[in-house]
Amino acid sequence: MKRKLWLSLIATTLIIIVAFVGNLATSNTPKLGLDLQGGASVILEPAEDASGEDLTIVRDLIREELERTGIAEPNVRVQGSSIVVELPGVRDQQEALAAVDVSGIVELRPVVAFSACQDDPLLGGDPSSQPPTTLGVEVPQTVPELLPVDDSLDEVDPATDVPATEAVDPVQDEATPEDTVGVRRNRTVPSDEPVTSDEPVTSDEPVTSDDPVTTEVGDPDLDAPVDEIAPDFTETTFPNGNSLLLDREGQPLCVGPSQGTGEVFERQSAVVDNQLGFSVVVGLRSGEGEATWNNLASQCFNGAPTCPRQDQSGNGQLAIVLDDVIQSAPQVNAPSFSDTVSITGRFSQGEAEDLANILNRGAFPVEMVAQESETISPAAGQESLRASIIAGLIGVAIVLAFLVAYYRWIALVILGGMTIWSLTVFSVAAFVSGATNYSLSLAGVTGIIVAVGVTVDSYIVFFERMKDEIRNGRTLKNAAPRSFTMTWRTIWSADLISVIGAAILFWLSVGSVRGFALFLGITTLCDLFVCYFFTRPAVLLLARSKFMIGKRAFGLEVAQ
Amino acid sequence: MSRADQIAPTALGRLYRGQTAIDFYGRRRIGMYVAIVTLLVTVGSLFGQGISLGLDFEGGQAWDVPAGADFGVEEAEQVLSDNGVDVGGARIQLRESDSRSVIAVQIQVVDEATAASISQGFADASSATVDELNFEFTSSSWGADITRSAVRALVIFLIIVAIFISIRFEWRMAVSAIVAMANDVLFAVGVYSLFQFEITPATVIAFLTILGYSLYDTIVVFDRVQENEGKYASVRMPYPDIVNISMNQVLMRSINTSFSSLLPVVSLLLVGSGFLGAVSLREFALALLVGMISGIYSSIFIAAPLLAKLRSTTGRTSRRDLLTGDDLRAAVIGAGVSGRLASESPDARVAGSRKNERAENASLADEDAGSVRTRSTTDAIHQPAERILSHPPRPRKKKKRS
Numbered sequence: 014m015k016r017k018l019w020l021s022l023i024a025t026t027l028i029i030i031v032a033f034v035g036n037l038a039t040s041n042t043p044k045l046g047l048d049l050q051g052g053a054s055v056i057l058e059p060a061e062d063a064s065g066e067d068l069t070i071v072r073d074l075i076r077e078e079l080e081r082t083g084i085a086e087p088n089v090r091v092q093g094s095s096i097v098v099e100l101p102g103v104r105d106q107q108e109a110l111a112a113v114d115v116s117g118i119v120e121l122r123p124v125v126a127f128s129a130c131q132d133d134p135l136l137g138g139d140p141s142s143q144p145p146t147t148l149g150v151e152v153p154q155t156v157p158e159l160l161p162v163d164d165s166l167d168e169v170d171p172a173t174d175v176p177a178t179e180a181v182d183p184v185q186d187e188a189t190p191e192d193t194v195g196v197r198r199n200r201t202v203p204s205d206e207p208v209t210s211d212e213p214v215t216s217d218e219p220v221t222s223d224d225p226v227t228t229e230v231g232d233p234d235l236d237a238p239v240d241e242i243a244p245d246f247t248e249t250t251f252p253n254g255n256s257l258l259l260d261r262e263g264q265p266l267c268v269g270p271s272q273g274t275g276e277v278f279e280r281q282s283a284v285v286d287n288q289l290g291f292s293v294v295v296g297l298r299s300g301e302g303e304a305t306w307n308n309l310a311s312q313c314f315n316g317a318p319t320c321p322r323q324d325q326s327g328n329g330q331l332a333i334v335l336d337d338v339i340q341s342a343p344q345v346n347a348p349s350f351s352d353t354v355s356i357t358g359r360f361s362q363g364e365a366e367d368l369a370n371i372l373n374r375g376a377f378p379v380e381m382v383a384q385e386s387e388t389i390s391p392a393a394g395q396e397s398l399r400a401s402i403i404a405g406l407i408g409v410a411i412v413l414a415f416l417v418a419y420y421r422w423i424a425l426v427i428l429g430g431m432t433i434w435s436l437t438v439f440s441v442a443a444f445v446s447g448a449t450n451y452s453l454s455l456a457g458v459t460g461i462i463v464a465v466g467v468t469v470d471s472y473i474v475f476f477e478r479m480k481d482e483i484r485n486g487r488t489l490k491n492a493a494p495r496s497f498t499m500t501w502r503t504i505w506s507a508d509l510i511s512v513i514g515a516a517i518l519f520w521l522s523v524g525s526v527r528g529f530a531l532f533l534g535i536t537t538l539c540d541l542f543v544c545y546f547f548t549r550p551a552v553l554l555l556a557r558s559k560f561m562i563g564k565r566a567f568g569l570e571v572a573q
Numbered sequence: 574m575s576r577a578d579q580i581a582p583t584a585l586g587r588l589y590r591g592q593t594a595i596d597f598y599g600r601r602r603i604g605m606y607v608a609i610v611t612l613l614v615t616v617g618s619l620f621g622q623g624i625s626l627g628l629d630f631e632g633g634q635a636w637d638v639p640a641g642a643d644f645g646v647e648e649a650e651q652v653l654s655d656n657g658v659d660v661g662g663a664r665i666q667l668r669e670s671d672s673r674s675v676i677a678v679q680i681q682v683v684d685e686a687t688a689a690s691i692s693q694g695f696a697d698a699s700s701a702t703v704d705e706l707n708f709e710f711t712s713s714s715w716g717a718d719i720t721r722s723a724v725r726a727l728v729i730f731l732i733i734v735a736i737f738i739s740i741r742f743e744w745r746m747a748v749s750a751i752v753a754m755a756n757d758v759l760f761a762v763g764v765y766s767l768f769q770f771e772i773t774p775a776t777v778i779a780f781l782t783i784l785g786y787s788l789y790d791t792i793v794v795f796d797r798v799q800e801n802e803g804k805y806a807s808v809r810m811p812y813p814d815i816v817n818i819s820m821n822q823v824l825m826r827s828i829n830t831s832f833s834s835l836l837p838v839v840s841l842l843l844v845g846s847g848f849l850g851a852v853s854l855r856e857f858a859l860a861l862l863v864g865m866i867s868g869i870y871s872s873i874f875i876a877a878p879l880l881a882k883l884r885s886t887t888g889r890t891s892r893r894d895l896l897t898g899d900d901l902r903a904a905v906i907g908a909g910v911s912g913r914l915a916s917e918s919p920d921a922r923v924a925g926s927r928k929n930e931r932a933e934n935a936s937l938a939d940e941d942a943g944s945v946r947t948r949s950t951t952d953a954i955h956q957p958a959e960r961i962l963s964h965p966p967r968p969r970k971k972k973k974r975s
Contacts, residue, residue, distance in 0.1 A: 088629075390666050465833075503793055
């Protein structure tokens, strides 16, 4: 028992000190937020005229996208006719530009050929021999095949009456795993809903992208902003508008010119459907969106020259392209769709979610072009940080002095415990902010100062209980373990509520509320940790030792 | 040195030794009235003058002023305060890139004349022309969807907390804790509305901190209530008595904790924003201070009496007056618990145990308790009573009434 206590005490102290020193040595400190440290700012201008409403939508989309890709607590706002994005803690201007490159537009391009475009000098080899790397789809011919989902849809939507003529898809090859575009045609909603986009999607527009292929081969990470230029591909756009693009597995596909953008989809409508495996269901924007999509779909379904059949049994394939990376190239199984499109295939949940995110994000109403990036100075500044830290330290010092005066010798444990607690919080905060990009704002710093009060409370509850027990005749040695048992119950109940609150706020909210929740959770968990692994052994050992005999603690003289 | 278990002569001494006997339940109306006044004032103020939302919520106006050797952040602040704009609500940053270097100033929307005057002020100070200043409107950065997601998170949080407290304690405690918490947040919002302090994202964080702190404080008190409930399970102690005893027992802890939590915040307010002049800290610290004081107050004067009220009207009715004065004190320090003291004197022990064995009826047990209290309580409180501490008396098995 005694050995265990010593072990816990010493191990905890050592681990925490080593972690702290390690963090200091590698100068791994918690990141500071925009208001304290400044960061980088990028101004995004719309590529064409955009209404204020469009910009507000873009603002929300950009913030959402930044948070999803791990940039925490960005400050995004519309200023004049542009959007200002401020990123905390980013010093490198290139990094900032890369990070905000989230407004890429999703393009719909028919697949012309599987491997290389004609007269493609670069890739003569048969890429289909490459095994798929990351996607769970086993693709026998490298390209996900598009199948209609009519019978599966019947299960999903019993109300669906699929007219035989429309649902006909002879290519019901069950053996072929695929991405499939199918239709949910249960509802034919009259398209009287006004199309909000004032820009008609021109489907014969040549591919304007003159930048080379941007993916790194085999890069499975969708979320990474793609703006580095892969050196292997110098020029992959052909005079006829075809381009050789890579899919997410790094396999090249030759695709025709863009015939539509992500705007054909209803904004934020893509959801993952997990009945019958994971598939993505996305709504079509009624009116022009649907028309554009159906125009493309019928070309591919009929195997028109712009979207030829890739083998005897299949239909043409339609590639969904984001930033010149093919995200999915499903076969089109129906000539026309109404209302929704379902993309099925052997997606894993993560892949389906990625695709849904891309389709949602592709719904940017306007393309945003990043202007130059600037560094920004902190808004509140070092002064505020310094002031709050000095003020906080003074406050904590007074608190500790008070506790020493009140509890006398046993307050040694408080001093030690608070030191260990602050070192733990520092190390954990440094680690978490390094790993997640959450930064400590002024509100966070002051939140930690408030947490001091709650942490000190653990000791107060414990010692007040011991005081009661001793006053009523127990010895210190006897009172300590009993008191801890009761105190621990109180502390975990109360702390658990804070942790639950922190977890829910972190999980469900965004922006600075999320950052607050993170640091609330950290301080509370550290409190529980220190209480059990440091305070408990320290007090129990102190209570047993001869050190306390004859000394005053709790305002009582400790007798043996 | 005086005996530790003697009653201290002064109020402070009694407080220090945990020998207080304050009838919190008897004063429950105070808490109720204060809560009602808080509610009325807050709602009245919210409807009357609303709440002042900051730059991040409402958007504002922005200037980009070319920075130079003679124009920096401090000069910009100077121009703003010359025009009567609160610097605390403004955001002034230096933006730099390879090609330019500007001071970006954002403030809340002001009327045209003031805006023009500020523009002129910036132009003069930075020796640029007014046209060179990039004057634009800027939108809020805290969009409606952030608020929506935060509110949704909060609602789910409250539901889960209520479930957690109901499981760990009981549902009446969940109700009391959440009512007390709502009171605290209302109070803080009321102060903000009444004095028209500006709401910033930091303020929202402060409100959330208050919310967590209030719940925490209440749970610590309730844990003691629940513990005492178990101890007194055998002696038919009325619930308000249990609450009163528990409150007095945790009073010193509450005071100590409050002191320890408030000190850093007071220091933040006085030292940080007062002496060191960090304006952005001021309102944040103020919100925290107000909310934490309210949180401490509400767990004692709102949550606990409300819990007692909820329990006393639903549980068994008490057949005697509640403990007050020295009786309460005796119970608080652990001696002279009704039904327990009887076992201290040999005669009473025989009589008491027989009675208990027979477990006749409630009125007899209460008579017993009543007779105990007529004895000299000074005897009672000197009884060593360690058993009442962490060793609850083994609850007697309840026999079915025949």
